Every structure is written in structure tokens, then in C-alpha cells.
Amino acid sequence: MADARAIASAVSEAIGVAATSLRPDVLASMRAAAEVEPSARGRSVLAQLIKNAEIAETDHVPLCQDTGTVWVRVEIGVEEHLGELLQPVIDAAVREAYRAHALRMSVVRDGLFDRTNTGDNTPAFIELVTRPGIGATVHVMLKGGGSDNSSALTMLDPSAGIEGVKEFVLRTVVEKATGACPPLVVGVGVGSTFDKVAGLAKRALLVPLGSDSPGETGVLERELLDLVNGTGIGPAGLGGRTTALGVKVLTAPCHIAALPVAVNMGCSAVRTATVEVV
Amino acid sequence: MTDLVRITLPAGVEAFSGLVAGDEVLLSGPVYTARDATHARISEELERSGELPFGLKGKVLFYAGPTPAAAGRPVGSVGPTTAKRMDAFTPALLEAGIVATIGKGARSAGVRDACVRTGAVYLAAVGGSAALLATHVRSVEPVAWDDLGTEALVRMELDDFPVFVAIDASGADLYATAPAMWRRTEGE
Numbered sequence: 001m002a003d004a005r006a007i008a009s010a011v012s013e014a015i016g017v018a019a020t021s022l023r024p025d026v027l028a029s030m031r032a033a034a035e036v037e038p039s040a041r042g043r044s045v046l047a048q049l050i051k052n053a054e055i056a057e058t059d060h061v062p063l064c065q066d067t068g069t070v071w072v073r074v075e076i077g078v079e080e081h082l083g084e085l086l087q088p089v090i091d092a093a094v095r096e097a098y099r100a101h102a103l104r105m106s107v108v109r110d111g112l113f114d115r116t117n118t119g120d121n122t123p124a125f126i127e128l129v130t131r132p133g134i135g136a137t138v139h140v141m142l143k144g145g146g147s148d149n150s151s152a153l154t155m156l157d158p159s160a161g162i163e164g165v166k167e168f169v170l171r172t173v174v175e176k177a178t179g180a181c182p183p184l185v186v187g188v189g190v191g192s193t194f195d196k197v198a199g200l201a202k203r204a205l206l207v208p209l210g211s212d213s214p215g216e217t218g219v220l221e222r223e224l225l226d227l228v229n230g231t232g233i234g235p236a237g238l239g240g241r242t243t244a245l246g247v248k249v250l251t252a253p254c255h256i257a258a259l260p261v262a263v264n265m266g267c268s269a270v271r272t273a274t275v276e277v278v
Numbered sequence: 279m280t281d282l283v284r285i286t287l288p289a290g291v292e293a294f295s296g297l298v299a300g301d302e303v304l305l306s307g308p309v310y311t312a313r314d315a316t317h318a319r320i321s322e323e324l325e326r327s328g329e330l331p332f333g334l335k336g337k338v339l340f341y342a343g344p345t346p347a348a349a350g351r352p353v354g355s356v357g358p359t360t361a362k363r364m365d366a367f368t369p370a371l372l373e374a375g376i377v378a379t380i381g382k383g384a385r386s387a388g389v390r391d392a393c394v395r396t397g398a399v400y401l402a403a404v405g406g407s408a409a410l411l412a413t414h415v416r417s418v419e420p421v422a423w424d425d426l427g428t429e430a431l432v433r434m435e436l437d438d439f440p441v442f443v444a445i446d447a448s449g450a451d452l453y454a455t456a457p458a459m460w461r462r463t464e465g466e
Contacts, residue, residue, distance in 0.1 A: 041442070042460075061351075061354040063406065063408065065355045065408040103346075104344070104346070115315075117428075146359065146360045178382070232456070232459065232460035238402065238453070
């Protein structure tokens with residue numbers, strides 16, 4: 001039964017996995033990149049990151065000291081019954097998981113007026129959507145400050161088209177990549193509305209690397225990856241070809257006058273985990 | 279790229295003067311963790327007294343906020359945070375006697391110029407390799423501002439901690455020059 005408690009327990013499980021285990025698809029992409037990276041310094045950085053993943057896994061310590069904000073997306077079957085408010089139950093799970101796994105508390109009470117640390121990494125940032133049937137899919141992302149800070153959103157004119165989207169993604173990478181811990185996973189959202197397009201870009205970071213998205217999306221992703229890896233920024237921003245391990249794009253309907261585009265940077269330690277609640 | 283260079287801290291700017299942007303360095307000895315909130319406080323103290331507090335003169339700042347101790351180590355994981363957020367404070371701190379900073383990412387022209395004036399260097403650690411970097415931390419000792427939690431000023435004893443020279447004392451900047459070497463041009 002996917003009630004609020006079961007969902008919170010899934011969040012707790014996902015936090016432990018995501019903080020200390022590099023996603024298998026990301027690790028595989030990194031290993032493949034290390035084989036072909038032409039820059040010696042770039043290879044040295046990639047080797048360090050691969051070794052880092054091994055140490056984190058073995059010693060059960062965080063991949064990165066910035067263990068992030070907790071972003072949660074719950075897709076719940078309409079036949080389920082939450083039974084309780086989701087926010088406090090998930091916050092309790094975050095509090096307990098961050099202490100149990102010795103993660104860093106990185107949330108302040110208010111962006112502007114009270115920047116004192118909440119001390120337990122709450123609140124979680126939650127979105128809830130419904131789906132047919134029973135059960136729930138719980139996606140968790142621990143989002144680092146450096147990579148989220150390196151993200152950007154723009155409202156293009158529709159006439160800018162695919163070329164305009166490519167130009168914006170590339171410009172964002174060139175301007176901001178070095179602070180986002182490359183090799184990156186670049187999440188791109190196109191369409192929907194001003195507020196929703198950033199969410200599309202973030203959700204794109206959940207899409208596994210290593211297989212092409214279908215149709216035109218896959219073509220665009222490959223073109224973008226080629227452009228990004230032509231910048232020379234490279235691993236850790238210290239020069240090389242592996243600026244990104246992947247670019248993932250999600251598109252949506254939008255207003256006749258609009259072409260919203262968002263880029264959400266994922267770092268070399270992009271941390272997401274998905275748990276099915278049945 | 280030259281061979282690995284080993285530097286033992288504390289050391290004056292002379293120890294860094296032979297380094298060239300791109301060199302790989304292994305650092306041992308004490309550094310002091312300081313990030314956003316810590317910088318605001320150090321700068322307040324500097325403005326008030328005209329000197330760096332807590333004997334920071336001649337020392338190295340590491341832009342980092344570690345995770346709690348774990349796996350039998352003094353910190354679970356520790357790696358660099360984005361240096362440019364500290365850029366507004368850095369020139370004054372270098373003038374006051376900080377000899378090197380450790381962080382990640384490109385920095386302002388103001389920081390480059392201050393490196394040239396003072397002989398200080400900016401060292402880049404690899405972001406996202408914090409579990410590995412923590413194995414090069416021998417001990418930690420709180421110095422001040424416990425109320426800042428992970429942003430407290432902490433003395434961290436390093437042991438062959440790997441960094442790259444990102445800005446050398448001549449102002450050469452690896453983040454500005456390295457991508458050009460690997461940029462793919464049209465038609466390639």
C-alpha cells in the first residue's frame with residue numbers, strides 16, 4: 001500500500017543509495033569516456049572520479065560533500081490513499097536519513113531573511129502527481145548547490161526554433177560549466193510554462209545515460225552532446241573533450257507565443273534514485 | 279604538464295613561485311576551511327582590526343564544507359566548493375597574507391590580478407571526488423565559529439592532497455587557457 005509512510009520510507013532508502021553509490025549508467029559512461037579522453041589531465045581527473053566512486057561505495061561515505069537538497073517526485077496511483085500530509089512525513093524521513101548516513105546539512109531557513117541552517121536538511125522539495133492504478137513511483141534527487149547554481153532558464157521566441165535551443169544550451173554550458181563539476185549530465189527542458197520548464201529540465205536528469213531517446217529527441221540529444229564536448233572545457237573544467245557524459249531532453253506542449261527552455265546541470269556525481277512502492 | 283610537485287605547508291609564497299598553471303601538486307600540512315559565511319566573518323574581522331584573525335596570515339584557505347566524520351576518518355567526505363562565490367572577498371584576504379586558496383571553477387580578473395600582486399596561487403581540487411579527497415585528510419581541529427555548522431573555520435591537516443594549479447603567481451589561468459587546447463573547430 002502506497003500511503004504516506006510507505007512513500008517516506010522509500011525516500012529514506014533512496015537517500016542512502018543516491019548519496020553513496022554512483023548511478024551504474026553514469027559510472028559506465030565515465031569509464032567509457034576515460035578510455036577515449038585525449039587530454040592527460042582530463043584522464044587523470046576521470047580516474048580520480050572513478051576511484052572516488054569505488055571508495056564511496058566501499059566505505060559507505062558520500063560521493064560528494066555537498067549532499068544537496070532533497071528533491072522528491074511522487075507518481076501515485078489514483079487508487080491509493082495517502083492518509084496523512086506528505087510533507088511532514090517525508091521531512092521526518094529526511095531528518096533521520098541525513099543523520100543515519102552522516103550527510104551534510106545544507107539547507108537554510110529562508111533564502112533571503114533567515115540564512116541559518118535548519119540543522120536537519122529539511123524541508124524536502126516535493127512534487128506529487130497522479131497516475132492510473134495502484135502503487136507509487138518515488139524519484140529522489142540529492143541536488144548539489146554548484147550544479148543547481150549553474151542552471152539557467154529563458155523564454156525564447158518560437159522563431160528561434162531548434163537552433164535557438166542549441167545556442168542557449170551551449171552558451172549556458174560555456175558560461176557556467178566549470179562551477180558545476182564536469183563531466184556533466186545536462187538536463188534540458190523545452191516547452192510547458194515558465195514555472196514548469198525548470199521541472200522538465202530537472203526530471204531529464206533522471207533519464208538513464210547510455211541509450212538514445214526515441215525519434216527527434218534522440219537526434220537533438222546527440223547533437224547537443226557533440227556541441228558540449230566540442231567546447232574543450234573537459235573534466236573538472238581543466239581542459240579536454242569529456243565536458244558532459246550525456247545530454248537529456250524532455251519536451252512538452254506550450255503557448256503559441258512561447259518557447260520556454262531550461263537547462264538544469266547535473267554534476268559528475270549526479271545523484272538520483274528511484275524506488276517503486278507496491 | 280610537469281611531474282607531480284610536493285609542497286608541505288605552512289609555506290610562504292616562495293614555495294608556490296615556481297608553479298605553473300596546469301601543474302599537479304600534492305599538498306601536505308594545515309589548511310583552513312572557509313566558505314561563504316566564514317568569508318563574511320573573516321572579512322569583518324579584517325576590516326575591524328586590520329589583520330587576519332586566528333593566525334591565518336601565511337596560511338591556505340580551502341573552500342569546503344565537509345560531511346561529518348565516517349568510515350574511521352576525521353571527515354566522511356570533503357571536496358572543493360565553487361570559488362567564484364568568494365571572489366568578492368579574496369583580493370583583500372590575499373593582500374592581508376593568505377598565500378593560496380583551494381576551490382573549483384573559474385574566478386574573476388580581480389582574483390587573478392591579486393595573485394600577481396601578492397604571489398599567491400589558486401589551486402583547483404576535483405569537484406565530486408570528496409570520498410577520495412577525504413582519505414588525504416589526516417585530522418581536523420575546530421578553530422572558530424562552530425555556530426556556522428559545516429561552514430565553521432576548521433584547521434585541516436592534509437596528506438598528499440591532490441590539486442592542480444589553476445592560477446599561478448604570474449596570473450596564468452588554466453580555466454581560461456585549457457579549453458582552447460581541446461576546442462573542436464568547425465569541420466573537424
